[in-house]
Amino acid sequence: MSFLENQIMQSRTIAITGHTRPDGDCVGACMGLYNYIVENYPEIRVDVFLEPIAGSYKLIKRTDEIRQPEGRPEAYDLFICLDNSQKDRMTKGMEAYFDAAAATINVDHHISNTRFAQTNHVVAEASSASEVLYDLLDPEKITLSAAEALYMGIICDSGVFKYASTSEHTMQIAGRLMHLGVDSGRLIDEVFYERTYVQAQLLGQALLNSVRLFEGRCIYTVITREMFRKFQAGPDDLEGIVEQLRLTKGVEAAILISETEEGTSKFSFRSKRYMDVNKVAALCGGGGHIRAAGCTVHGDWNESLKIFLEAIEGQLVADV
Structure with a gap:
């Protein structure tokens, strides 16, 4: 069991966020983790906070449940920040939530990461934060909705598997996600190539x-x-x-x-x-x-x- 899974299981309330102006990997990682927790740990209250996302990312399940911070920040048991290298690049308004949380985790792949959380898991050679996150989850618990989000994150930050950061491990993960039912062609077309x-x-x-x-x-x-x-x-x-x-x-x-x-x-x-x-x-x-x-x-x-x-x-x- 990974440290992330262990920390999730010990928490009753969890907040998830990413960086300002979220891209495909940020949305993919955040929604992948959100769907994973919702569908495996119904007893945990989990909220995902992101700034408004591009329409092409809304094919991912539960994106309509994304929240924006408002009012007095709540003190969550666990605050997880994904695909973000600096505290001041976090979703606007979320720094106060981060500071109020009992425990904080940062999962990222940026070489410039400043290790701003209590626990920092940064794999700079990974194609995406979604790839890093996949390795911290129990593969037996990854549902189709979580798999689609993670796959979207990987294709967005790997340039559909053509950037230098794409490794054999990246492709293995993509294959496992497809085995869970991810429609690769549809996601690649609608997220990466289709334009208004x-x-x-x-x-x-x-x-x-x-x-x-x-x-x-x-x-x-x-x-x-x-x-x-x-x-x-x-x-x-x-x-x-x-x-x-x-x-x-x-x-x-x-x-x-x-x-x-x-x-x-x-x-x-x-x-x-x-x-x-x-x-x-x-x-x-x-x-x-x-x-x-x-x-x-x-x-x-x-x-x-x-x-x-x-x-x-x-x-x-x-x-x-």
């Missing part, structure tokens, strides 16, 4: 506006507030853009910059073969993985872009 018309328009504009640098080895594009308004789009509609930039022939590093209404901008970084974009994101307080990272900057994004491009150029020159 708005998303397709935004992607097209982003590609048209993209800029290549350093002999075509770096590419970036900007989604401005005006573009969000023009296409009636939101942050959820950015899914897949930076990955499409990364796939441009000859490109090693790709950057997606998206403006927000709050006067901040989010940078998403991806690399193809050798560049460590985690080091690039860390220059402005961000982080993530070697091949995928991000950060949020305040003020004019142009000034931050100059800093990032200088760091990227340094890594490109080092590779020559």
Whole structure:
């Protein structure tokens, strides 16, 4: 029995959360654990807290039960944070719940994890937090609804099994989840590839506006507030853009910059073969993985872009 299973069994109330602006792995891990507890431990009261999720993730069972923090924070017996490397990147409003909990656990796969919980289980070489979580659960207790959530998390963070973090173990887990009844083709299409018309328009504009640098080895594009308004789009509609930039022939590093209404901008970084974009994101307080990272900057994004491009150029020159 894993430490996580043991801690769950000793608790009467459990809170689950992930990081701000939850992606597919964050939602997959959180909902995978939530469904696992609901269906195996009905005597435990468990709540899952996440910021609003993309529509494509709502095919996972019980996503309509996701809560947002409100009022005075409750003191849970156990607080489990998944796919989150820093306490201040937790779902907005959940830090107070975390501080009030009797026990806290952090399950993650980010190399930049700061080990902020009482118990931290971080496997940096894993494809996803969903993969790390699977290894902590009793495989005999994993139901179809939990399996679908975990599978979604794995395909989202492994790029449908094509990123370097995909291992033999990743594929073995995927096979076991499929054995439980997961419809792989449906999940991959609906979660990873299917786009709304708005998303397709935004992607097209982003590609048209993209800029290549350093002999075509770096590419970036900007989604401005005006573009969000023009296409009636939101942050959820950015899914897949930076990955499409990364796939441009000859490109090693790709950057997606998206403006927000709050006067901040989010940078998403991806690399193809050798560049460590985690080091690039860390220059402005961000982080993530070697091949995928991000950060949020305040003020004019142009000034931050100059800093990032200088760091990227340094890594490109080092590779020559």
